[in-house]
Amino acid sequence: MIRMEGIVLSGANNLFSILCDDGERRLCAIKGKRIKDMTGEYNALAAGDEVEVSAGDDERPGDPGLPVPAGQSLPLARGMITALKARRNVFGRYNEKGRANQSIAANVDIVVCVASPSIPPFRPRFVDRVAILSEAARVPLLIALNKSDMGVDAKTESRLALYEELGYGVLPCSALSGRNVERLAELLRGRTSVFVGQSGVGKSSLLNAIEPGLTRRVGEVSEKYARGRHTTTMAELIVLGGGTRIIDTPGVRRLALRGIEPLGLDAYFPELAALSPLCEFGLSCTHTDESGCRITLAVEEGRVHADRYESYLRVRRELEANREYSAKEGRSAPGHRSSGIRRGDGARKIARFHGREEADD
Numbered sequence: 209m210i211r212m213e214g215i216v217l218s219g220a221n222n223l224f225s226i227l228c229d230d231g232e233r234r235l236c237a238i239k240g241k242r243i244k245d246m247t248g249e250y251n252a253l254a255a256g257d258e259v260e261v262s263a264g265d266d267e268r269p270g271d272p273g274l275p276v277p278a279g280q281s282l283p284l285a286r287g288m289i290t291a292l293k294a295r296r297n298v299f300g301r302y303n304e305k306g307r308a309n310q311s312i313a314a315n316v317d318i319v320v321c322v323a324s325p326s327i328p329p330f331r332p333r334f335v336d337r338v339a340i341l342s343e344a345a346r347v348p349l350l351i352a353l354n355k356s357d358m359g360v361d362a363k364t365e366s367r368l369a370l371y372e373e374l375g376y377g378v379l380p381c382s383a384l385s386g387r388n389v390e391r392l393a394e395l396l397r398g399r400t401s402v403f404v405g406q407s408g409v410g411k412s413s414l415l416n417a418i419e420p421g422l423t424r425r426v427g428e429v430s431e432k433y434a435r436g437r438h439t440t441t442m443a444e445l446i447v448l449g450g451g452t453r454i455i456d457t458p459g460v461r462r463l464a465l466r467g468i469e470p471l472g473l474d475a476y477f478p479e480l481a482a483l484s485p486l487c488e489f490g491l492s493c494t495h496t497d498e499s500g501c502r503i504t505l506a507v508e509e510g511r512v513h514a515d516r517y518e519s520y521l522r523v524r525r526e527l528e529a530n531r532e533y534s535a536k537e538g539r540s541a542p543g544h545r546s547s548g549i550r551r552g553d554g555a556r557k558i559a560r561f562h563g564r565e566e567a568d569d
Contacts, residue, residue: 209264213293216257216314218444224253224289227447228261234287236261253289254298254311255445255455256400263287297345299402302466309467312443313402313455318348320396322405322414324355330364331406336519337463338404339376343476344468350377352392354410357382370513374478383413393418393452400445400453407459415456419448470494470527474503477520479512496521 214228214236226236238252239262253259263285296315303310321338323330335351342349351371353360360368360380368378379395381388392414403411416422443457474480474495480503487493488500495503506512 209262211260211262211290214259214261215445216253216255216259217447218255218442219251219253220442222252226259226261226287226289227445228263228287232285234261234263234285236287236289239288239290251310253292254300254314255443256314256316256402256453257295257311258293258315259289260291260293261287262290297347299341299345299347299404301341301460302464304464312404312457313445315400316345316347316402316455317399318350318396318401319345320350320352320401320403322352322354322403322409322411324358324409325353325360325364326358327355328406328408330367332367332515333519333522334406334463335367335371336516337465337523339371340465340468340476340523341463343478348377350379350395352414353378353380354383354414356380356387357385367515370516381414383410383417386417389414389417396452396454398451400455402443402455402457404457405459406461409459411456411459415446415454418454419446422446465523465526466530468527470524470531473520473524473527477516479506479516480520483512494524 212228212230214226214234217225217227217233219225222237224236224238226234228234236259298311299313299316299319300309300311302308319338319342321335321342323335330353339349351368353364353368368380372378377395379388379392381392383389396418403415405411443455445453445455447453468476471492471494474484480495483502483506484491484493484495486502487495487498489498493501493503495501498504503512503517507514507517
């Protein structure tokens with residue numbers, strides 16, 4: 209039996225595609241229940257996870273208990289995943305159907321939120337939720353506005369300018385015209401990134417533009433509902449040259465959030481985190497109706513964008529409702545992955561990105 213390390217490319221139903229350090233890709237199952245018990249999440253492993261693998265000459269296609277996924281070509285070597293190495297970070301969401309945290313990507317260097325100005329329309333509340341998850345993982349966020357050749361209205365331009373002021377990267381681009389595609393490739397070079405966005409924004413099209421010949425499947429957008437149709441069915445890590453790795457993910461309509469204390473939610477909004485320690489009631493302020501709240505005052509004076517504050521209120525209501533529901537059910541609310549973020553931490557200067565069932569509308 210040969211022991212080696214590898215990285216998870218994709219997986220489903222306890223069968224994972226692993227790129228091993230000997231350069232060979234293997235189909236591997238998890239040995240026993242140890243890894244599942246360790247994570248306690250909806251899925252045991254995520255694209256980008258680093259694992260330990262055992263393999264041998266007898267672990268070849270046709271082994272019982274390791275079916276080949278639909279569309280998978282033969283031959284592929286086989287192996288068993290024996291351990292999950294410690295994660296640097298994890299980007300994920302709450303899976304409402306499975307009622308557990310779901311890891312989407314692990315060990316990432318940058319989150320790329322792909323959006324579009326129209327067809328489908330730009331949805332800042334969705335971007336705000338991606339920003340929260342990026343803050344939780346302590347990973348820089350880049351907002352890639354694909355389809356910018358279609359024109360960007362003044363309202364969207366204003367919101368993008370605001371995100372830049374908050375320290376997030378913003379890059380107007382176009383897979384169709386090629387605008388800023390090379391710049392995007394430069395920003396991702398040598399890094400592990402995760403592409404996240406709603407269906408139809410053009411994540412797969414951007415990947416095809418970045419790496420010609422990749423032939424990622426692309427879909428059309430429903431004109432009636434201004435929504436895209438799913439073409440990517442599972443998160444998949446794509447290995448490019450120069451140490452570049454991109455995790456492509458299925459389009460999502462909604463990003464549910466759990467495991468964040470409502471009283472600490474402001475730490476995930478940089479502009480609010482800088483003001484909350486100055487409130488009259490200090491870190492006990494809910495920033496809703498208290499007198500002496502510096503955040504509500506800043507909203508009234510226009511120093512904090514009213515729509516960003518509305519995003520804060522919506523997420524806070526969601527977190528509070530879930531906590532109340534969990535209390536009634538006699539169970540604890542789902543925990544969030546440790547990020548080290550504390551109340552007031554957001555007052556730190558956020559490094560700018562320089563080259564390095566209500567819909568989320």
